[in-house]
Amino acid sequence: MNLWRETALVAGKDLRIEARSRVTLYQVLPFGLIVVLLFAFALDPSRGVLSRVAPGLFWVAVLLAALLAVSRSFQVETENAARDGLRLSGLDPAAVFLGKAAAIAVQLAVLEVALGAGVALLYDVELRSLGLLVAAAVAATAGVAATGTLYGVLAAGLRVRETLVPLLLLPVVAPVMLGATRAWEAGLGSASADGWPWVALLALFATLYTSIGMLAFGPLLEEA
Amino acid sequence: MPVVVRLRSAVCLLGRFPALAGVDLDVEAGEVVLLSGANGSGKTTLLRLLAGLHRLHSGTGVVLGHDLSIDRRGARRAIGLLGHDTGCYDDLTVRENLRFAVRAAGGDASASDIGLERVGLTAQADVVHGRLSAGQRRRLALAVVLARDPRLLLLDEPHAGLDAAGRAVLDAVVAAAPDEDRTVILASHELDRTRALAGREVVLAGGVAHFGVAEPDVAQASKATAEEEVRAG
Numbered sequence: 039m040n041l042w043r044e045t046a047l048v049a050g051k052d053l054r055i056e057a058r059s060r061v062t063l064y065q066v067l068p069f070g071l072i073v074v075l076l077f078a079f080a081l082d083p084s085r086g087v088l089s090r091v092a093p094g095l096f097w098v099a100v101l102l103a104a105l106l107a108v109s110r111s112f113q114v115e116t117e118n119a120a121r122d123g124l125r126l127s128g129l130d131p132a133a134v135f136l137g138k139a140a141a142i143a144v145q146l147a148v149l150e151v152a153l154g155a156g157v158a159l160l161y162d163v164e165l166r167s168l169g170l171l172v173a174a175a176v177a178a179t180a181g182v183a184a185t186g187t188l189y190g191v192l193a194a195g196l197r198v199r200e201t202l203v204p205l206l207l208l209p210v211v212a213p214v215m216l217g218a219t220r221a222w223e224a225g226l227g228s229a230s231a232d233g234w235p236w237v238a239l240l241a242l243f244a245t246l247y248t249s250i251g252m253l254a255f256g257p258l259l260e261e262a
Numbered sequence: 263m264p265v266v267v268r269l270r271s272a273v274c275l276l277g278r279f280p281a282l283a284g285v286d287l288d289v290e291a292g293e294v295v296l297l298s299g300a301n302g303s304g305k306t307t308l309l310r311l312l313a314g315l316h317r318l319h320s321g322t323g324v325v326l327g328h329d330l331s332i333d334r335r336g337a338r339r340a341i342g343l344l345g346h347d348t349g350c351y352d353d354l355t356v357r358e359n360l361r362f363a364v365r366a367a368g369g370d371a372s373a374s375d376i377g378l379e380r381v382g383l384t385a386q387a388d389v390v391h392g393r394l395s396a397g398q399r400r401r402l403a404l405a406v407v408l409a410r411d412p413r414l415l416l417l418d419e420p421h422a423g424l425d426a427a428g429r430a431v432l433d434a435v436v437a438a439a440p441d442e443d444r445t446v447i448l449a450s451h452e453l454d455r456t457r458a459l460a461g462r463e464v465v466l467a468g469g470v471a472h473f474g475v476a477e478p479d480v481a482q483a484s485k486a487t488a489e490e491e492v493r494a495g
Binding site: 120124125126 | 313314315334335338339341342343345346347348349350351352353354358362363365366367368390391406410
């Protein structure tokens with residue numbers, strides 16, 4: 039079996055598990071929406087503060103929700119020693135990495151659509167440069183998913199997984215937070231040209247961490 | 263007959279504890295070998311070492327021609343390990359779990375139905391793993407292992423949790439193994455049942471294979487195991 043078929047197999051398995059357990063729908067998505075709502079309560083909407091900081095708040099909400107998705111992705115491998123099954127399956131570790139990252143990315147994409155609608159509604163923002171916003175979201179999502187999968191497997195075998203993943207992941211994805219926020223500021227404002235260099239940075243980050251993940255996932259899975 | 267497993271002074275550490283403290287073992291193709299010994303004697307560790315799930319700390323180990331100290335993953339495609347846990351996903355159905363295993367091994371997904379029939383789980387094909395009984399989970403785990411068509415079958419307490427029909431299915435799988443060009447190493451405390459299946463018994467005590475005995479010496483091996491259990495308290 040080639041790399042892409044194995045990737046699709048692992049991604050399909052993870053997405054099927056999520057579709058059946060509905061953890062993303064019933065827990066991760068409501069969590070993200072509550073974060074967006076709390077920001078709306080905390081900051082005074084009448085002074086236009088919310089619309090100015092909306093991109094940053096949106097990506098903070100996405101990153102916090104991503105932590106839950108990453109933890110969930112490796113929790114299912116811990117139950118019933120499924121991780122041993124994965125190791126014995128003969129699947130290429132690079133394909134397992136890509137498959138798990140792709141499944142996380144799909145969940146995050148669904149989450150971003152819902153949170154984007156919530157932000158537009160609650161924060162009174164106008165989605166002007168849709169192409170830039172989507173390109174930035176795709177690149178940022180790929181970066182967060184790749185990084186999350188890499189650090190998720192690093193902490194997978196540890197009892198302190200739930201607390202360790204945020205500690206490891208959040209500092210590493212700070213460049214994604216920065217790049218995506220700047221790109222979205224440009225996309226929501228009138229200077230969309232300013233956003234494309236940030237999209238390039240996000241794409242570079244995603245490529246870098248995807249490459250590292252494909253190389254490092256195998257040894258990390260063995261030691262997890 | 264070609265040698266499938268060869269261990270020499272194999273040491274395996276769990277943390278700092280030497281769970282295997284210098285095991286010598288030879289298993290030839292088509293053999294059915296019973297591992298016996300008290301709790302904590304190293305049976306599970308030995309099976310996981312052979313599957314490449316534990317690292318070989320020192321000594322030498324070759325499984326299906328792959329050197330464990332260099333390439334732990336090399337032989338895995340040809341190994342099936344039935345461990346204490348099923349290795350399956352709670353939210354996937356019996357059929358989905360089995361299909362995933364079959365396709366991961368590069369097989370045809372339609373073969374999964376044959377596997378379900380063999381272990382008597384056809385009626386539960388659309389039930390999620392999380393809702394299966396312990397015995398049904400064990401049967402599914404066996405189906406998953408067999409779906410990979412392994413040349414080396416490693417069974418850890420395989421009869422645990424199985425009803426009479428399930429035990430009969432398992433016994434039939436082990437009995438058919440030599441004809442299917444499969445080698446079996448099984449660890450068990452159900453010695454009366456498994457001795458009838460095995461051609462040879464190896465007794466582990468304190469992480470060491472004290473002796474690999476031929477069938478007539480089984481009684482002596484059993485006595486040593488009992489003495490070990492008494493010493494272990």
